[in-house]
Amino acid sequence: MASGYSWALGIITILSMDPELSQRLDVNEGARRIANFLTVMAEELKIITMLAGYDDLYEMTKDDLRALNREAANITGLKLIGVEDTV
Secondary structure (H helix, E strand, C coil): CHHHHHHHHHHHHHHHHHHHHHHHCCCHHHHHHHHHHHHHHHHHHHHHHHHHCCCCHHHHHHHHHHHCCCCHHHHHCEEEEECCCCC
């Protein structure tokens, strides 16, 4: 989730530093895409919360989350999906 947001901010930063690229930027289209991304992320969080058995995202704890790969597990300290011990 966060990687998509970071990517979008990186693109905006690059565009703002290069006048030629900045001129080609369609601000309204970019804003629409970012709004769409945030809307989709919010919906996915609602679904994940519901599937975890909670009514509110803030009821979830770190123990409810799992990393999808070893690198993410090492960075976040989350348990690796399918493995009960932390990596």
